[in-house]
Amino acid sequence: MGDYSKALEFYEKAHKIFENALPPNHPHLAISYGNIGQVYNDMGDYSKALEFNEKAHQIFENALPPNHPHLAFPYNWFGKIYRSMKDYSKALDNFEKCLSIRRKALLDNHPYLALTYSNIGDVHQLMGNYERALAFHPTALNIQENVQCNPLECATTYINLGETYREMKDYSTALTFYQKGLEIREKKLPKNHPDLAVVYHNMAKLYLSTRKYSMAMKNIQQAVEIAQEKLPSTHPHLLEYRETFEKLRKKI
Incomplete structure (x- = not known):
């Protein structure tokens, strides 16, 4: 629901x-450590997120056999945190380790x-490897559109594809994918969810x-309003949305 402080309290x-x-x-x-780490990641506190994820990783490494599927979780969490921190090479390395196990x-x-395919595609997009991104996203969608998945996961892949096409300046294709992703998120999430702000900003x-x-x-304006209500005042997403707002204000 995007109420991260409440989530943290219960975790x-x-x-x-x-x-x-x-x-x-x-x-x-x-x-449990991983869940807490993910909330800190959502709140933009990346050092705390890494600290809790490292604890989770150490337990899994010591407690599970080397081929256990749960070993993929910390690599997935590390990938998400490093992606948030814009350390894309580390993010890619962790997502690839996660993929290898899975x-x-x-x-x-x-x-x-x-x-995992969607996450790897997203990091390639962020690194400017658009052709590589376009190799991973359709693989993700092929599964998500044909197997019973959480619709929000499919929405994320649509939005990631939209970002790739936007960066490639294929704006009409980008908009089509954004709208597909947005339609799912608007149906499934509260109107003030931070994940909606991400699409509005895109x-x-x-x-x-x-x-x-x-x-x-x-x-x-929609993105900034949601972020101001739901995110800490120092959250990188809120700062980024305000920066885009200022750029736009100067154009008008």
């Missing part, structure tokens, strides 16, 4: 119970594999590039 309560009831190397504790442990059409940048300034302004 921490759960974690205290786990700590009292379980041995210190129990995999449930690792999952390919061995899961069926070829498992939703977790689709997520669309604002697209409309800015195509000089449709009124459409751009409408979208960036």
Whole structure:
């Protein structure tokens, strides 16, 4: 629901119970550390996110056999954190480790594999490797559109594809994918969810590039309003949205 402080409060309560009831190397504790780390990542506190994810990773490494599918989780979490930190080479390295484990442990059409392909495609896009990105995203979509997946995961792949096409200046294709992703997120998420702000910001940048300034302004205002309500004042996303708003304001 995008209410990260509430999520953190409950995860921490759960974690205290786990700590009292379980041995210190129990995999449930690792999952608990990972959950807390992911909330810190969503809140933009990347050093805290890394700290908790490292604890999760150490437990999994010590408690599980080398081919266990749960070993992929910390690499996936590290990938997301490093991507948020804009350390794309480390993000890619971790997502590729995650993919290697999941390919061995899961069926070829498992939703977790689709997520990993989408994440790798997204990092390639962020690194400017657009052809590589376009090799991974359709592989993800092929699974997500044909197997029962969380629709929000499919929405993320559509939005990642939209970003790739926007960077390639194929604005009409980009807009088509944004709209597909946005339609799913608007149906499934509260109106003030930070994941909606991400798409509004993407669309604002697209409309800015195509000089449709009124459409751009409408979208960036929505993104800023959500981020101001739901994210910490120092969150990198909020700062980025304000920067885009200022760029647009100077154009009008």
